Amino acid sequence: MNKERILVVDDEEDICEIIKFNLENEGYDVSVAYSAxxxxxxxxxxYNLLLLDVMMGEISGFKLANTLKNSSRFNNIPLIFITAKGAENDTLTGFSLGADDYIQKPFSIKEVIARVKAVLTRSHVALESNEEVWTFQxxxxxxxGKIVIVDGNKVSLSKKEFEILALLTHKAGKVYSREDIIMRVWNDEDNVLDRTVDVNVTRLRKKIGTYGKRIVTRQGYGYCFDNE
Incomplete structure (x- = not known):
């Protein structure tokens, strides 16, 4: 099973290393960056989650979040801001930029772990219960409603085909490995092979017509939906 990936962005190296060490002990795959x-x-x-320090160099955490929010490729990545500021306005700014949570320094590592787990859990629930209609051209x-429309025509997909399409388009541009897809679509079913994913993707591509070309194979990695 692939570990959930977290990126910590903070110009204080000791903070990055402390968070990285403790989150890795919780089973996460953690990377660090020392600037936006x-x-x-x-x-x-x-990445499944970004932890952003607010006060950094030329590009602050707020500016980075705004960049991500204004890009269709990144605006669904969960964000947690980390900051030494305690002003109410900064908290409101963070949430207005799409933050999922806010942690003030100094913090306990237990608080960080708890908030990370809570945001990731909410992210998973949102994917499973999303009631909005996603549209691309x-x-x-x-x-x-479990309905797919292609150029005005309703398309009949199997349950697995629909779930693969919903997964790939939920974060367009994100590459999902075959193991990721099996874990999320087939859950705890036994003896599901990588080839099973490939067969379902092949059928799905044919059923959604010209948009099938948008389901791209990243050799050695997996699949993504290219909306660029």
Missing amino acids: EEALKLDLNS GLQIDVD
Whole structure:
């Protein structure tokens, strides 16, 4: 099973290392970046959660969050702000930029772990219970109604095909490994092979017409939905 990936962005190296060490002990795959500029060079779509320090160099945590929010590729990544500030306005600014939570320094590591777990849990629930209709050009996905419309025509998908499509489009651009897809779509079913994922993706591509080309294979990694 793949570990959930977390990126810590803070210009205080000791803070990064403390958080990294303790979250890794909780079973997470943790990376660090010591500036927003360094973070922007990474594949941010590969992370399940970002922890951002507010006060950093030329690009603050707020500026970085605003950049992510204004990009269709990144605006669904959960964010937790970390800051020494305690002003109410800073908290409100953070939440207005799409923050999922807010941690003030100095903090206890137990608080960080608890908030990380809570945000990731909410993120999973949101994916499973999303009632909005996701739209890309002529492709519409009603997650709650389990309906897919392609250029005005309703398309019949199997349960697994629909769940794969909903997963890939939930975070367009994010690459999901076959193991990720098996874990999320087949849950605890036994003896599900990588080939089973490939077969379902092949059928799905055919059923959604020209949008099938948007389901891209990243050789050696897995699949993603390319909306660029």
